[in-house]
Amino acid sequence: MKERASRGIGYALASAALFGASTPFAKRLLPEIDAGLLAGLLYLGSGIGLALFRWLDPRRIRASGKEASLARPDAPWLAGAILCGGVIGPLLLLAGLKVTPASSVSLLLNLEGVFTALLAWFVFKENFDSRIAWGMALICLGATVLSGVGQKFAEVPWGALAIVGACLAWALDNNLTRNVAAADPVQIAMLKGLCAGSLNVGIALLQGAQFPAVGPLFASALISFLGYGVSLTLFILALRHLGTSRTGAYFSVAPFVGALTSMLLLGELLGKVQILAALLMGWGLWLHLTERHAHAHAHEALEHDHLHIDDEHHRHSHPGDAALSRPHSHTHRHDAIVHSHPHYPDLHHRHEH
Secondary structure, three states: OHHHHHHHHHHHHHHHHHHHHHHHHHHOOOOOOOHHHHHHHHHHHHHHHHHHHHHHOHHHHOOOOOOOOOOHHHHHHHHHHHHHHHHHHHHHHHHHHHHOOHHHHHHHOOHHHHHHHHHHHHOOOOOOOHHHHHHHHHHHHHHHHHHOOOOOOOOOOOOHHHHHHHHHHHHHHHHHHHOOOOOOHHHHHHHHHHHHHHHHHHHHHHOOOOOOOHHHHHHHHHHHHHHHHHHHHHHHHHHHHHOHHHHHHHHOOHHHHHHHHHHHHHOOOOOHHHHHHHHHHHHHHHHHHOOOOEEEEEEOOEEEEEEEOOOOOOOOOEOOEOOOOOOEEEEEEEOOEEEEEEOOOOOOOOOOO
16 A cells, blocks of 8 residues: 555656646747647647557557556546536636736636645545645645745736636546546546647637647647646546545645746746745645555445456456456456555545545
């Protein structure tokens, strides 16, 4: 369980690093690509890139290491995630950007992490305690401090409601995606990118946007594959191991990574505010990293399909084969059991407290 948790934390932080670093590079393309079109290209490019990766991946033709595919019951959850995160969120963001000061936008975007945790805790009933709540608060406070660097906090106009709505849409996306996180993360991220990207690119073209030259288009494709496609794939893997609120907390360090990348690109130095933000976020991450949640809990009988090895939660037989220590996927059944050990709200620990 400790190894699984460490892997999930690594996935979440890597996802945040890729997404955070992609923002300054994407901003450099804005003089050459329409903002609405760029938003669509970043989604679409990630979907196309992951589709090519999935097609070339040798694991797709062998059982060992192959992820479970999406199933029919996953469709409503995935459709809701695509609608909220890939369609409603970007549209509300663009609407808000037109009438909202940049200083307010950068601050308001930090609400995504807050909304993600609140929905996970109070709507989807994910477990948390005071340590996790304080850690999340410190991380969000650090991101808020960082967002206000060099800016005056302007009065928030009504357009800010659209930004808040976008953050809520992305928070819903994160929580809905958790319900399909057992399936192939590359397939999930690919479908989200293709569906959302196609729609957003179409909207931008209808509004008169023009496709950029080959150079900027190639640059946007590279940014989208790493900063959106690979980042989202890692985010889904983290959801599988950590649950939504904890994954969202680790992902909240993305603004700091983005700011640090901007400083390196522009040759700027860390100031007092950046250092304060880093200390607050580091304190919050420490509270999460040192969490130890253990108690007697009951697993209800469950049948599902996902990539796994035969560990303490997967003690089932395989036709004509002994217990498998290598990763594999197939439909399997968990019998009801009561035991105690440290755990996170992962695929097998979504019980009440």
